[in-house]
Amino acid sequence: MQLSKKDALKLYKLSGADKKDVVTGFAIAADRPPTVQRAIERLQDKPTENAFYIEVDIQNLGGLNQVLGHSGADKVYRQMASLTKQQIALLAADSCDFRHGGDEFSFIVTGEGLTISHVEHALSTASKNIKLYAEEQSLSDIVHPKHKNDPSKSGTGIIYGVSQLHAKAEIDTVFSTADTIVEKKKLQ
Numbered sequence: 001m002q003l004s005k006k007d008a009l010k011l012y013k014l015s016g017a018d019k020k021d022v023v024t025g026f027a028i029a030a031d032r033p034p035t036v037q038r039a040i041e042r043l044q045d046k047p048t049e050n051a052f053y054i055e056v057d058i059q060n061l062g063g064l065n066q067v068l069g070h071s072g073a074d075k076v077y078r079q080m081a082s083l084t085k086q087q088i089a090l091l092a093a094d095s096c097d098f099r100h101g102g103d104e105f106s107f108i109v110t111g112e113g114l115t116i117s118h119v120e121h122a123l124s125t126a127s128k129n130i131k132l133y134a135e136e137q138s139l140s141d142i143v144h145p146k147h148k149n150d151p152s153k154s155g156t157g158i159i160y161g162v163s164q165l166h167a168k169a170e171i172d173t174v175f176s177t178a179d180t181i182v183e184k185k186k187l188q
Helices: 005-015 029-045 061-089 116-136 171-186
Strands: 049-059 094-100 104-112 157-165
Touching: 029 049, 029 094, 029 104, 029 157, 029 171, 049 061, 049 116, 049 171, 061 094, 061 104, 061 116, 061 157, 116 157, 157 171
Parallel strands: none
Antiparallel strands: 049 104, 049 157, 094 104
């Protein structure tokens, strides 16, 4: 656009593209759909690449808020998001992260040779690391307010769903596929 660097930075700030979630440092929810659209378009131009949308749900955020207070729960949330992001970074793929909903965050990852097995392995490792973190922080026995009589729902951790993108994918389907996986896992 032939703008000076100063004007380009001013325009960037005015656009709101610099907005970040205060807890995780991830991009805001409004950035998620256009980023998925760009990933879909990228697959049209680069058919040898694969792309995945990952939805992550924090288990028992309500219980964490009751026991730790809002700021304490935010600290735990921040750490869980960070531990997950660390594993996503190890995929050596292009990635974007977002926070949306009260207890959800997500990633879009794209890369040559990237497979769903790679993504699932990264998320499984993140889940194990988060479980260790929860144990170290004495968070494993926090009662879930919606499931007070079910000890299997106590504690905290993450539940995730992965949706593979393709060149003709529709954004709503990408989101609903991952969300359906998360919701099914919650019922287990």
